[in-house]
Amino acid sequence: xxxxxxxxxxxxxxxxxxxxxxxxxxxxxxxxxxxxxxxxxxxxxxxxxxxxxxxxxxxxxxxxxxxxxxxxxxxxxxxxxxxxxxxxxxxxxxxxxxxxxxxxxxxxxxxxxxxxxxxxxxxxxxxxxxxxxxxxxxxxxxxxxxxxxxxxxxxxxxxxxxxxxxxxxxxxxxxxxxxxxxxxxxxxxxxxxxxxxxxxxxxxxxxxxxxxxxxxxxxxxxxxxxxxxxxxxxxxxxxxxxxxxxxxxxxxxxxxxxxxxxxxxxxxxxxxxxxxxxxxxxxxxxxxxxxxxxxxxxxxxxxxxxxxxxxxxxxxxxxxxxxxxxxxxxxxxxxxxxxxxxxxxxxxxxxxxxxxxxxxxxxxxxxxxxxxxxxxxxxxxxxxxxxxxxxxxxxxxxxxxxxxxxxxxxxxxxxxxxxxxxxxxxxxxxxxxxxxxxxxxxxxxxxxxxxxxxxxxxxxxxxxxxxxxxxxxxxxxxxxxxxxxxxxx
Amino acid sequence: xxxxxxxxxxxxxxxxxxxxxxxxxxxxxxxxxxxxxxxxxxxxxxxxxxxxxxxxxxxxxxxxxxxxxxxxxxxxxxxxxxxxxxxxxxxxxxxxxxxxxxxxxxxxxxxxxxxxxxxxxxxxxxxxxxxxxxxxxxxxxxxxxxxxxxxxxxxxxxxxxxxxxxxxxxxxxxxxxxxxxxxxxxxxxxxxxxxxxxxxxxxxxxxxxxxxxxxxxxxxxxxxxxxxxxxxxxxxxxxxxxxxxxxxxxxxxxxxxxxxxxxxxxxxxxxxxxxxxxxxxxxxxxxxxxxxxxxxxxxxxxxxxxxxxxxxxxxxxxxxxxxxxxxxxxxxxxxxxxxxxxxxxxxxxxxxxxxxxxxxxxxxxxxxxxxxxxxxxxxxxxxxxxxxxxxxxxxxxxxxxxxxxxxxxxxxxxxxxxxxxxxxxxxxxxxxxxxxxxxxxxxxxxxxxxxxxxxxxxxxxxxxxxxxxxxxxxxxxxxxxxxxxxxxxxxxxxxxxxxxxxxxx
Numbered sequence: 001x002x003x004x005x006x007x008x009x010x011x012x013x014x015x016x017x018x019x020x021x022x023x024x025x026x027x028x029x030x031x032x033x034x035x036x037x038x039x040x041x042x043x044x045x046x047x048x049x050x051x052x053x054x055x056x057x058x059x060x061x062x063x064x065x066x067x068x069x070x071x072x073x074x075x076x077x078x079x080x081x082x083x084x085x086x087x088x089x090x091x092x093x094x095x096x097x098x099x100x101x102x103x104x105x106x107x108x109x110x111x112x113x114x115x116x117x118x119x120x121x122x123x124x125x126x127x128x129x130x131x132x133x134x135x136x137x138x139x140x141x142x143x144x145x146x147x148x149x150x151x152x153x154x155x156x157x158x159x160x161x162x163x164x165x166x167x168x169x170x171x172x173x174x175x176x177x178x179x180x181x182x183x184x185x186x187x188x189x190x191x192x193x194x195x196x197x198x199x200x201x202x203x204x205x206x207x208x209x210x211x212x213x214x215x216x217x218x219x220x221x222x223x224x225x226x227x228x229x230x231x232x233x234x235x236x237x238x239x240x241x242x243x244x245x246x247x248x249x250x251x252x253x254x255x256x257x258x259x260x261x262x263x264x265x266x267x268x269x270x271x272x273x274x275x276x277x278x279x280x281x282x283x284x285x286x287x288x289x290x291x292x293x294x295x296x297x298x299x300x301x302x303x304x305x306x307x308x309x310x311x312x313x314x315x316x317x318x319x320x321x322x323x324x325x326x327x328x329x330x331x332x333x334x335x336x337x338x339x340x341x342x343x344x345x346x347x348x349x350x351x352x353x354x355x356x357x358x359x360x361x362x363x364x365x366x367x368x369x370x371x372x373x374x375x376x377x378x379x380x381x382x383x384x385x386x387x388x389x390x391x392x393x394x395x396x397x398x399x400x401x402x403x404x405x406x407x408x409x410x411x412x413x414x415x416x417x418x419x420x421x422x423x424x425x426x427x428x429x430x431x432x433x434x435x436x437x438x439x440x441x442x443x444x445x446x447x448x449x450x451x452x453x454x455x456x457x458x459x460x461x462x463x464x465x466x467x468x469x470x471x472x473x474x475x476x477x478x479x480x481x482x483x484x485x486x487x488x489x
Numbered sequence: 490x491x492x493x494x495x496x497x498x499x500x501x502x503x504x505x506x507x508x509x510x511x512x513x514x515x516x517x518x519x520x521x522x523x524x525x526x527x528x529x530x531x532x533x534x535x536x537x538x539x540x541x542x543x544x545x546x547x548x549x550x551x552x553x554x555x556x557x558x559x560x561x562x563x564x565x566x567x568x569x570x571x572x573x574x575x576x577x578x579x580x581x582x583x584x585x586x587x588x589x590x591x592x593x594x595x596x597x598x599x600x601x602x603x604x605x606x607x608x609x610x611x612x613x614x615x616x617x618x619x620x621x622x623x624x625x626x627x628x629x630x631x632x633x634x635x636x637x638x639x640x641x642x643x644x645x646x647x648x649x650x651x652x653x654x655x656x657x658x659x660x661x662x663x664x665x666x667x668x669x670x671x672x673x674x675x676x677x678x679x680x681x682x683x684x685x686x687x688x689x690x691x692x693x694x695x696x697x698x699x700x701x702x703x704x705x706x707x708x709x710x711x712x713x714x715x716x717x718x719x720x721x722x723x724x725x726x727x728x729x730x731x732x733x734x735x736x737x738x739x740x741x742x743x744x745x746x747x748x749x750x751x752x753x754x755x756x757x758x759x760x761x762x763x764x765x766x767x768x769x770x771x772x773x774x775x776x777x778x779x780x781x782x783x784x785x786x787x788x789x790x791x792x793x794x795x796x797x798x799x800x801x802x803x804x805x806x807x808x809x810x811x812x813x814x815x816x817x818x819x820x821x822x823x824x825x826x827x828x829x830x831x832x833x834x835x836x837x838x839x840x841x842x843x844x845x846x847x848x849x850x851x852x853x854x855x856x857x858x859x860x861x862x863x864x865x866x867x868x869x870x871x872x873x874x875x876x877x878x879x880x881x882x883x884x885x886x887x888x889x890x891x892x893x894x895x896x897x898x899x900x901x902x903x904x905x906x907x908x909x910x911x912x913x914x915x916x917x918x919x920x921x922x923x924x925x926x927x928x929x930x931x932x933x934x935x936x937x938x939x940x941x942x943x944x945x946x947x948x949x950x951x952x953x954x955x956x957x958x959x960x961x962x963x964x965x966x967x968x969x970x971x972x973x974x975x976x977x978x979x980x981x982x983x984x985x986x987x988x989x990x991x992x993x994x
Contacts, residue, residue: 054591057834058829058834059589059591059835060571060577060579060584060587060589060710060711060829061569061570061571061589061593061706061707061708061709061710061711062707062708063706063707063742063743063744064744065741065742065743065744066744093825095824095825095828095871097828097831097848098844099831099833099844102829102833102834103828103829104825104827104828104829104831105825105828155844157833283872283873285824285825285868285871285872285873285876286871286876287821287822287825287871287876287880290713290714290715290745290822291711291714291744291745292744293744293745
């Protein structure tokens with residue numbers, strides 16, 4: 001934590017440099033059919049109070065019974081975070097009154113969580129990788145939802161979410177910038193989605209972040225932090241870190257001090273606001289839940305779950321680098337989603353894997369991002385893109401023509417090989433045709449010929465002219481060769 | 490048969506099986522007795538229509554040879570058991586009008602086995618009390634009269650504030666009073682610190698708190714989850730054994746309920762206790778113990794010795810700390826368990842200007858003073874800065890108490906004999922009004938058993954100088970209720986069956 005500050009991450013204040021320190025608590029909804037301690041459905045979007053059992057509504061005499069699938073999901077996640085799995089953990093009650101909390105307490109794991117320390121490896125930029133420590137992961141119940149907009153005089157409560165299982169994943173304060181914060185959450189979401197333990201859907205609230213932000217002078221101890229509650233998009237997480245850090249720096253540079261408090265990020269106004277009035281001096285009176293026995297399992301249970309896991313992003317990335325010879329950052333981009341990785345593998349298999357990576361990342365992902373499409377909705381299939389790569393490798397089309405072909409396949413569809421035929425996009429490798437074009441250009445530009453002979457880099461101008469005349473279909477290598485021999489350079 | 494309510498549960502069962510009696514007749518006789526005994530205030534709700542319908546169904550099953558083990562036997566149910574469609578309030582104002590659409594596991598076991606529900610029994614509010622005086626529905630009178638009290642003046646008191654009459658103990662005061670007054674053949678009760686055993690002892694009835702985990706807590710209004718346990722109160726040891734067999738058993742809906750077969754407890758009645766080792770703990774000989782309690786205890790030792798048991802002196806050194814530790818653990822859990830009564834979803838709601846004042850108004854109006862006191866104690870001992878000093882220390886004491894028992898059991902002791910209560914029943918309004926601890930001291934012999942999760946039975950063993958019943962307690966090894974039934978039946982046989990009061994009410 002007290003590693004030397006990275007100068008490129010520092011923020012310039014009026015009185016010198018500042019370092020941002022961020023730790024995060026991510027609430028990830030466990031993918032499971034039923035709730036943490038009841039059999040009610042966890043489906044999103046049901047009519048209010050349509051997924052509520054007697055336990056979720058805290059009727060008198062009701063008792064919680066742990067849902068084994070939620071436990072398995074937490075253990076799987078722990079494995080995905082390369083974390084310590086605790087064979088014995090306990091549930092505690094966090095007591096407070098609120099209408100969307102029917103029991104009057106949330107069942108959580110305060111003292112002994114199911115998962116202990118782990119790590120997440122995060123690619124921040126093509127050249128920078130960081131490791132974010134995981135402090136713990138614990139299981140807890142979600143609350144219901146208060147509805148304040150249904151009546152002028154009353155509030156209503158929807159208990160559909162009441163009792164849904166959440167994993168709270170607590171990071172160490174290892175994050176040093178808004179960019180790192182975004183990259184961390186993105187990576188964590190990737191891991192959860194690979195594992196199938198959380199759908200990572202931030203719009204539906206399946207993934208929410210409490211962001212702890214503090215600032216300090218490089219080399220100093222940790223500053224006083226503020227917790228920004230319930231930030232629900234990756235973009236907002238980055239914005240919240242930036243505006244909160246700047247707010248704190250401004251206060252400190254004015255000679256003030258930071259109050260440790262809970263704040264809310266307002267994306268519309270681009271600021272954080274204190275929530276203190278609502279949260280005044282809560283004493284949660286944690287104590288072990290006497291309705292639940294300690295949660296215990298053996299190593300065989302963990303091993304069985306580990307065996308059932310898919311290849312995880314870090315392993316997949318390492319394999320892509322090793323087997324396909326692609327760069328670390330590119331491999332990271334490709335494995336960010338399982339569907340993208342699968343798409344890439346379909347294109348790369350049996351082909352020039354590096355060229356395949358370029359086409360998938362630069363052309364396909366670039367276009368998908370621009371259009372706001374998901375990989376699953378890509379108009380160009382892996383087979384089509386593979387055919388385009390084949391056509392380039394075979395020298396049938398040039399890279400430039402391939403981009404035009406990609407555009408046609410994107411908008412009109414069709415078999416790339418057939419399109420090349422029917423639309424006359426084939427590369428001209430016929431030296432006769434190239435020679436004719438070259439001769440014509442040399443004849444028309446004697447001054448340029450002299451220049452090129454004096455300065456061989458002028459060759460590029462001739463190449464451009466030839467390509468222009470041949471509609472870009474001339475094979476660039478042949479053009480080069482012919483030009484060199486005719487110009488005698 | 491003249492008065493079928495005088496039968497024991499076992500006798501009634503046999504009479505029904507022999508077709509000497511119908512379930513409807515038996516049920517009607519109890520309903521009639523209940524109607525005449527309303528002054529005792531043992532029942533808060535009577536369910537005659539349901540009772541007679543259940544009884545008729547029982548008669549049909551008996552006729553078709555499909556009778557269950559409790560077929561046609563009318564029982565009372567403590568108000569903290571959820572009974573489908575029927576008043577379930579744990580005798581609290583805050584659950585006003587609450588009728589669950591679910592049935593507790595324990596009562597559903599009883600109905601599965603053919604029993605008939607007569608109504609819901611009075612109790613201390615949320616089972617917090619030792620005299621049944623904290624009930625929102627008013628105190629229960631014991632059918633036992635104080636020495637020298639004549640029936641006429643007693644009836645007068647019954648119609649008034651009941652001062653001068655005796656409490657049946659608590660919290661299962663309605664259960665104990667109804668059983669002693671022959672208003673049911675047996676009753677469900679529950680025990681968190683002595684709430685089955687103390688009222689049984691006060692009323693000359695038998696009550697067993699089984700091992701923690703033996704009965705499901707699902708559908709029982711929770712007081713202190715780590716201590717609460719269901720159990721029966723009945724007029725004989727055999728009747729308790731019959732009822733417990735039905736009440737007990739695994740339930741996947743309660744994580745603390747054990748998955749182990751339920752023995753035929755009735756088979757333990759009359760089984761030899763020859764060679765069994767019975768411990769007499771010296772720490773239970775408390776200062777100022779009345780001579781009659783001393784004598785009772787000595788009589789119990791003599792009965793068991795005569796039946797061939799070996800009596801050994803034992804030490805349970807942490808006994809003294811059990812009561813204060815109990816009054817930390819139980820309120821702590823209660824303060825959290827009772828948080829759900831907030832006026833939002835069911836029961837009483839007293840409106841307020843905002844959500845906080847609605848909570849405050851509802852809970853102030855809905856909870857009685859004893860419940861409020863325990864919630865405050867509980868919130869205090871769990872609060873930041875006090876948690877370690879109170880709650881954590883109390884849990885450590887709890888471990889030491891459990892170890893005390895484990896040590897003596899490891900030395901070969903099969904059961905432990907103690908008095909059930911430090912005195913005979915006291916009068917209504919007599920105790921605890923100025924100092925609640927005076928009332929809490931009633932549980933001094935019983936709370937250790939809950940703290941250790943062990944089974945304990947209270948069995949009548951004699952009368953006080955004032956002619957009031959006194960009970961002995963037997964504490965067993967975990968899940969060894971059978972030994973308790975065997976030993977308790979020895980005491981019952983030796984002391985002679987308790988002659989219960991004739992109706993004066």
